[in-house]
Amino acid sequence: MKRYSAFAIAREAMRQHTGWDRAWAKPEPKKKYDVIIVGAGGHGLATAYFLGKNFGITNVAILEKGWLGGGNTGRNTTIIRSNYLQDPSAAIYEKSRSLYETMSQDLNYNVMFSPRGVIMLAQTQHEVRGYKRTAHANALQGVQTEWIDPARVKELCPIMNIDGPRYPVLGGLWQARGGTARHDAVAWGYARACSDMGMDVIQQCEVQGVRQKDGKVVGVDTTKGPIDCDKLGMVTAGHSGVMAQMAGFRLPIESVALQALVSEPIKPAMDIVVMANTVHGYLSQSDKGEMVIGGGTDGYNNYTQRGSFHHIEETVRALVETFPMLARLKMLRQWGGIVDVTGDRSPILSKTPVEGVFVNCGWGTGGFKAIPGSGWAMAELMAKGQSPLTDEFSMFRFREGKFIDESVAAGVAH
Amino acid sequence: MLILHCPCCGVDADETDLHAGGQAHLKREGPGSTDDDFEDYLFMRENPKGVHFERWRHAYGCGKWFLAARCTNTLEVFGTYPAQTLEPPQDIKDKITAKRPGWSWGNVQ
Numbered sequence: 001m002k003r004y005s006a007f008a009i010a011r012e013a014m015r016q017h018t019g020w021d022r023a024w025a026k027p028e029p030k031k032k033y034d035v036i037i038v039g040a041g042g043h044g045l046a047t048a049y050f051l052g053k054n055f056g057i058t059n060v061a062i063l064e065k066g067w068l069g070g071g072n073t074g075r076n077t078t079i080i081r082s083n084y085l086q087d088p089s090a091a092i093y094e095k096s097r098s099l100y101e102t103m104s105q106d107l108n109y110n111v112m113f114s115p116r117g118v119i120m121l122a123q124t125q126h127e128v129r130g131y132k133r134t135a136h137a138n139a140l141q142g143v144q145t146e147w148i149d150p151a152r153v154k155e156l157c158p159i160m161n162i163d164g165p166r167y168p169v170l171g172g173l174w175q176a177r178g179g180t181a182r183h184d185a186v187a188w189g190y191a192r193a194c195s196d197m198g199m200d201v202i203q204q205c206e207v208q209g210v211r212q213k214d215g216k217v218v219g220v221d222t223t224k225g226p227i228d229c230d231k232l233g234m235v236t237a238g239h240s241g242v243m244a245q246m247a248g249f250r251l252p253i254e255s256v257a258l259q260a261l262v263s264e265p266i267k268p269a270m271d272i273v274v275m276a277n278t279v280h281g282y283l284s285q286s287d288k289g290e291m292v293i294g295g296g297t298d299g300y301n302n303y304t305q306r307g308s309f310h311h312i313e314e315t316v317r318a319l320v321e322t323f324p325m326l327a328r329l330k331m332l333r334q335w336g337g338i339v340d341v342t343g344d345r346s347p348i349l350s351k352t353p354v355e356g357v358f359v360n361c362g363w364g365t366g367g368f369k370a371i372p373g374s375g376w377a378m379a380e381l382m383a384k385g386q387s388p389l390t391d392e393f394s395m396f397r398f399r400e401g402k403f404i405d406e407s408v409a410a411g412v413a414h
Numbered sequence: 415m416l417i418l419h420c421p422c423c424g425v426d427a428d429e430t431d432l433h434a435g436g437q438a439h440l441k442r443e444g445p446g447s448t449d450d451d452f453e454d455y456l457f458m459r460e461n462p463k464g465v466h467f468e469r470w471r472h473a474y475g476c477g478k479w480f481l482a483a484r485c486t487n488t489l490e491v492f493g494t495y496p497a498q499t500l501e502p503p504q505d506i507k508d509k510i511t512a513k514r515p516g517w518s519w520g521n522v523q
Binding site: 239241242250251252253254255298299300301302303304308309310343398399 | 430433434457458459468487488
């Protein structure tokens with residue numbers, strides 16, 4: 001792999017850019033791999049990357065039914081934060097956020113991590129109490145967040161109307177090292193690094209069955225023929241239920257559509273990320289100048305990657321009250337992703353009833369921020385059979401009543 | 415927009431008039447149930463890519479609950495029926511079979 005650098009750009013500028021290689025190879029599947037990862041989104045690619053980097057396992061295939069990063073990795077609002085209430089969540093999300101800090105250098109691929117700061121707005125007394133509690137919990141967990149008053153909120157985000165009338169801003173939970181990153185670049189950077197380690201990233205290869213022998217996985221059937229493996233990692237977000245059904249077990253998740261939209265591009269108006277959970281909307285400005293707006297989920301199961309229009313209307317109607325200038329903007333594009341939601345709004349990184357099959361799902365409406373941490377933890381789980389970061393996130397925690405309850409703490413904008 | 419026919423009041427209701435109530439035909443477990451049954455009842459929801467049965471409430475209409483058979487992959491509605499049933503009525507199942515031969519949903523076929 002040729003390294004990307006300022007020098008490489010200068011060199012290529014001298015020869016009409018004829019020297020750039022493909023960023024990743026386009027191989028046909030081999031007969032057998034040590035590990036197969038299903039799903040070449042951020043989480044799947046990160047899992048493969050850390051299997052190679054931390055554990056030296058490089059005989060790995062990453063199978064993708066569509067195209068690389070074309071699922072939820074390409075459909076989110078790119079927000080990165082780690083201000084969670086519960087200890088296990090804070091551990092894995094903070095691990096993830098810290099890995100984002102050096103990801104561009106580690107991958108030699110600019111993922112445009114921008115730690116511009118994230119505010120979670122408190123617009124009801126309930127939220128004030130909730131976020132103060134989170135700030136205290138974060139202090140104990142070593143996650144840097146602070147409670148800030150309305151004047152500071154206004155200073156950080158001048159376009160905000162903090163006076164209400166319906167939902168006045170009462171303060172906020174501020175994480176200065178939260179922010180955004182370029183979502184496609186995260187998938188592309190990991191794919192390039194995986195390919196460089198000799199792993200096969202195989203696109204347009206849909207898994208259609210999981211072959212087992214004596215309760216242990218031996219391979220998968222795909223649209224490109226059968227492929228054998230010793231271990232199988234299912235990292236398919238909204239389609240995890242479908243994958244689990246192929247392997248013969250059930251997961252405590254439901255798949256629903258989550259929508260987002262962007263406005264026409266405007267000059268810089270807002271240099272932080274704002275999450276307003278009471279009014280079900282979150283907002284940031286992309287480098288292109290578009291206001292990126294995330295909305296809520298539909299209330300019913302859906303696999304269509306598009307949501308209901310009235311949810312968009314609700315989100316925008318509510319946000320306009322807190323951000324009056326949005327009323328003058330035209331909205332350009334809207335899209336939806338299929339998110340896998342668990343009962344306690346926390347993910348599942350777990351062994352399964354089938355030996356050799358591991359599952360990484362349930363990130364629900366907030367998976368992008370977790371990509372590197374999730375990959376780190378999942379790789380450890382698959383390589384060693386156990387990881388301190390995943391111990392609490394077993395799929396069997398529900399029957400034992402050991403929830404990691406973030407649904408109250410994070411609400412809809414998660 | 416999703417439009418469901420309310421079998422209680424006969425109105426074709428828009429999605430904005432309706433409230434989604436999750437999976438239909440749940441068997442409610444109580445004291446004396448096994449751990450497996452209780453886990454299934456509380457957490458393990460059917461999550462099919464295809465035929466699905468759901469509870470809906472005509473929230474901004476007659477206010478009553480009813481059940482709907484729907485495809486989660488195409489958003490096609492196969493039919494709606496009253497909530498006072500333990501499993502989908504035969505005419506709904508026949509309609510689904512005509513369009514999705516070989517379908518199944520949990521223990522329902």
